Amino acid sequence: MSNMKRYFELGEAFRYFGRVFRKNDGTHPDSFNLRTMHWINRISIVMFLICLIVMIVRALMR
Template sequence: MRKYFQLGAVFYYFVRVFKKKDPNAPDSFNLRMMHGINRISIIMFLICVIVMIVRAIMR
């Protein structure tokens, strides 16, 4: 059961998306756009979580 709740790989992806490009990684326009969209969605998600927490505290 413990294996299913490990989130290390998920958090590693969040950090990896914002790091500089690995020189050994494959390079294509589609991959760059996918990572760009993922960056935007992660930032929007974090902003929304912060807004929800602030609203919950202000009640």
């Protein structure tokens, strides 16, 4: 059962999402490629949330 629980752990993913939207505090390496990747991830997360809101509004309007 503990193996299954470990499979569904989302703590590290949520910590990453929080880290993407914060400035680098010096605990993680910083490079142009990493900053670019984080900007792309920010854009995709925001687009996903906007689309999710639009889908929910459309479903409620039916």
